[in-house]
Amino acid sequence: MNRRDIEKRAAQLLQHHGVSQAPIPIKEIAEAEGLVVVEMSFNGDISGALIRNHGSSGIAVNATQHTNRKRFTIAHELAHYLLDHKDKDEDHIDWKFTVIRRDGKSSEASDVQEIEANTFAACLLMPSHFLRADLNNQIGFNGEADLDDAHIKAMAKKYRVSEMALRFRLANLGLIPPA
Numbered sequence: 001m002n003r004r005d006i007e008k009r010a011a012q013l014l015q016h017h018g019v020s021q022a023p024i025p026i027k028e029i030a031e032a033e034g035l036v037v038v039e040m041s042f043n044g045d046i047s048g049a050l051i052r053n054h055g056s057s058g059i060a061v062n063a064t065q066h067t068n069r070k071r072f073t074i075a076h077e078l079a080h081y082l083l084d085h086k087d088k089d090e091d092h093i094d095w096k097f098t099v100i101r102r103d104g105k106s107s108e109a110s111d112v113q114e115i116e117a118n119t120f121a122a123c124l125l126m127p128s129h130f131l132r133a134d135l136n137n138q139i140g141f142n143g144e145a146d147l148d149d150a151h152i153k154a155m156a157k158k159y160r161v162s163e164m165a166l167r168f169r170l171a172n173l174g175l176i177p178p179a
């Protein structure tokens with residue numbers, strides 16, 4: 001899937017669930033899509049997992065992580081689920097920095113499906129039309145918004161995402177210069 005398709009898919013999902021403002025109720029969306037969302041005290045550096053269990057599926061997130069990180073993990077696992085990633089009957093575990101499969105193979109974030117899941121999560125939690133509406137008055141003739149640190153901080157708080165994720169997203173959309 002290319003970036004544009006993922007962007008579209010995320011926007012359709014928000015429309016389907018009648019979401020029109022930030023913060024995106026990501027847990028409620030995942031649950032409405034039929035997934036049970038639970039917090040678990042994982043050992044080690046696990047961010048979360050998509051558990052597929054005889055037709056019923058769920059998302060487990062690491063209870064010790066920051067709320068913003070949990071929200072991103074839920075969105076990431078929801079992406080694997082909705083985009084038909086991996087084998088349907090196989091659990092998928094996401095580590096904080098790498099991904100490991102049940103067969104023991106590990107892969108860096110260069111894995112196509114991991115990149116797709118991260119892109120989908122960013123599109124879902126920070127929809128471009130929401131961001132553009134918020135920045136309407138700040139966007140200059142060059143198409144970029146003039147944002148200071150305080151503004152980024154306030155926006156990250158509103159969307160309940162990390163400042164880093166927000167900066168990355170805004171740069172990807174061409175709304176701020178790349179870092």
Ligand SMILES: [Zn+2]
Binds near residue numbers: 099
């Ligand atoms: Zn993943």
